Amino acid sequence: MDKKNVSMNDVAVAAGVSLKTVSRVINEPDSVRESTRDKVHSAMEALGFRANFAARSLKLGRYGCIGVVLFHLSGGNVDMIDGIADAAEERGFALTMIKKRAGEKMTLAEAARRMSQLPVDGMIFNLRQMVDDFDTFEAPKDLKTVIITPMEHPTCSTVSDDQEDGARMACEYFLNHGHKNVYFVSGKKESLSSQCRMKGWRAALEARGIEPPEPLQGDWNADSGYAAGLVLADKPDCTAVLAANDCMANGVMMALRDKGLSVPDDVSVIGFDDELYKTIPNSILTSVKFRHRELGIRALNEVVAGLEAPSSRSRTLVSGVLVERSSVKDLRA
Template sequence: MTEPVIGAPSPQSARARRGPSLADVAGLAGVSTQTVSRVANGLTNVEAATRDRVLRSMQELGYRPNRAARALRSGHFRSLGVIMFTLSSYGNMRTLDAIAVSAATAGYSINVVPVEKPTQKDVSVAFSRLLGLAVDGIIIVIEAHIIDRADVELPPGLSVVVIDSTERSDYPQVDTDQAQGARLATEHLLSLGHSTVWHIAGPADSYSATRRAQTWRSVLEENGRVVPELMQGDWSTTAGYEHGLTIAARPEITAVFAANDQMALGVLRALHENGRRVPEDVSVVGFDDMAESDSFWPPLTTIHQEFEATGRRAVELLIAEIESHPEPAALSSMPTRLVVRSSTGPAPTLS
């Protein structure tokens, strides 16, 4: 009789170290390894009772499908990359959350690479990092004009969707209807009797900020109103506060459209500190409809953006490309709506 080798691992301990195999699951469930493979790969040609038995066996043994091997067989890694400039903005975080939830629902994981500065070099490095992580496609969320530049080359043969529309037409794009939102905000203030509307814009290199400012200007011109000097901001409450101090010192300013809610919050603080009442003296409109905007004082009139719909649509378009049934490269525009609260009111009578 052969004596056991001292120190040799038992079959049970060896299996514990390597993890349960396809054969282990098949043995426990009383089916073939081919049946287990079909269940693990999500195929539908397995009877419901058999599928349930296999899934229970997987759970009991702690079996995890070998996704790397599956990727080699199918050519797909079930993973999406996201390149995003700034994780601190409200809109980007809401969009990223929607991307993550939608991807998980579709059976994909995500890898996020933040870009510190929207330059050609940083974008190229982000692409390289994601390609090294073996992703099936990439969603780009960068608000700057960098994607339009001829010297920025996106990897050939890779599925790409851009959030925040660009001048390129070779990739599907998803964006909020920025022009509609800015028009609603500006027209709302004019309808209240204000002679004109001042605008605190976002960064000059932001698509969203540029389109909102262009539409604000167009609406004033269409209505024969004076177009005030543009106030340039950077999305922050600090920028809104600093411009708010200027607004507070000028009694002829009665209506302000801030390009996002955070800058609008800064304006409200500056007006309050300097004795200008909202909305009795100055009406203020924001853009985004942050979860906290109804808790500002006074509650903020703002433009509601569909961040969740934008993220879901981007994932939908990207997976369609990955799975070889792409839609034509075009812009999917998400509608906006005006949410009227207490920060806007009739124009005051100026003495």
């Protein structure tokens, strides 16, 4: 038999079930007994049958698939994708992914065009930096779009870690432990995460009537943190450093050590993302940890909610937690 011409009726005959049962296995699998599903799936595999997504869409009004656009699969993105995948499985959806190269530009409109050509019901766009059409983009009416970004969008639902609040929390921790000011080592200038973390740091200091010192520019890598640490080691008033991620925080600590200073006795340090303990044993670094898996779950559920209520729009912020270790000294008398 030509596998290209295998029909649902052929599957029904091979499995010894009705055509309606085959349709239910494809479109409503939970309504069919497991033993019957297994027979139908075995027949499909033996015959080389693949469901017609277009026909399925006409029957159910959806494809049962969500598109995901992202730029890299490392760090917190791995946990985020894990959350998206688990939530999709629980809600009965599959995933289609488009991965762009780091530094490669893509507008929201372009992502929507790409996804509109695929059998997907909605799209999750993991936005790492600002795109040219962020404020003007309007998602196609038949493609529910959720953007993972700390920025609020005028028409699309957004989900994000609460980056600003995480920075405020870390900064206030320093101040509540007797530190008079906090220096900041930023990530790349174009990074939305770095911008929001810097904004939270400034807000926390200004709320206490403290003039924020000039931030030091980093690039997320440990070497840039090391370079910043060498500068900070020569500042007599520097007792506290907030680095925009753990890699740079570790670089800062290594530079301070090489300059003969101790963490936390001479300078206290806090990082972001709580990643250092995975590669460095007995890490002392206090860090702001974000719940990336929860972020992925929220994003997927928001897409599905939008399929059921297309006009809905929301902004969801997932709070972080401060993981306390021993890199901050209490200066209170």
